Amino acid sequence: MSFIGWMYDLAREQSPSEERLDEIFTRSREVGYQAVARYLEHRFAYPSAPWAAGPACLTPEVARRLIARHKARGLRIIPFLNTLGHMEGFIRAEGGQWLRESDTTWGSEQTCATRPECREFAWGLVSDALSVFDDEWVHLGGDEARQLGECPACAARLAEIGKAGLFGQYYGEMCRRVLAAGRRPGLWSDMVLLFPEALDHLPRETLLFDWQYDHRPRDTTRRLRAAGFDVICCPAVHTYDSVWCHLDLTRTNIDEHAEDAAAEGALGVLVTTWENHHFTSYAASIPLVYAAGRRLSRREDWIRALLATAGPAYTYAAEILGNGIPSVSDFLRPGRWRRLRDALVLRLNPFRLWVVWRDEATGRVGDRILALCGEVDAALPSGHPLRFPSELHRVGVLWVRAVEDAYRAYVDRDLEACSEQLAVAARILARLRPGLQAAAEWGGSHVDLERLNAGLAFVETVRTRVRTLPPGAYRPAFQTLVNDRYLRTDQAGWMTTLQR
């Protein structure tokens, strides 16, 4: 295989120090990676968009120093941008609102494929990257452009050229500009697989990154190869869709991509890692990335690779966290998304976890998870990064149980006991703070501490609601009382059925 790399998602609230990046790049080379891709989005201080440079984002100066040092040691550092979809970090910064394609946001946001000023803005970002990064490849993103054709300017072209034409013409031009600058453009392949006619617009030198996280890439890579393109197969470390990581899923996904890349004549494999915020962190999962490097470059057995990169305690604890715990809970098993973190953290209302996980967490499944967390902790020294995912599982179970106790008191009309139980529950949640602080100091998310604070503040809000219930026999259902949209005396609570 001529290419083995991994992609570091700096865009999702990461702010590692130069020393941390030095260490990561050095280890990446040691374990067999030829390249580290840096997924940047808005987390780079682009000279052409100074208004978008947030606190502790990567600067051109630091990037240049790291490139110079690690290029000399044989490691490629490849810039990964986004230039159409996933532009929310720009669009939601003051001064970037004009880039928005439409109001139909789905969490992420897209810029416009038609307006010349949007195309030139995107080209400005690419030019900035070309001036700082000197690798032959520059990745332009292009994934999940789900709002294609929605603004009036794009809609006017849509009837004639379709989404394939909108996407293909936009990236055809940008890829040709990259080639004219003496570099080679890359794109994620999901949009061209969805709209294959778009491939007709792309120069054949464009590299297509075929990411298939739920199944092997054989069929899609074969289609892209048959269309005449070089392909890089892209598996994922499954942290973004789990509480910590789905370990077997990760290993299988990476192995299948390596097999299919070889069989279908792809250039190689890029192991992607996504997000690592919302109470996950690279500090806890990067040994898996290093193990994947040994596996891909030396065909080493997975266990041996993990033992070599992280030692026996990590390897043992990873098996429990990554396979053992997900196998005892239907709620946590692979394929059910990151439901624990989604309900506890992402929506800033931790009571959602009580709503969706009561039965398991308060019963035998919860007991089993607590026992497994105990085994993880017994294997690891205090302060070890894997102690946090263990604590997160434990806090999840104990939090739901404490809220259940508060609910029982509410049913019994003992409102003072209910409020006291909620205070107990808040103290359980607050146990996550030291681990979140450590992850932030390592170079991970600083926003997660704000998320914890928001969750704790909401517990206080609910305690106030308990203390200020309307007089009389009627009380709102506890599920309504803990809803974000609860209003005192709004008995029908129409708005409480809306989930977002």
Ligand SMILES: [Zn+2]
């Ligand atoms: Zn548009």
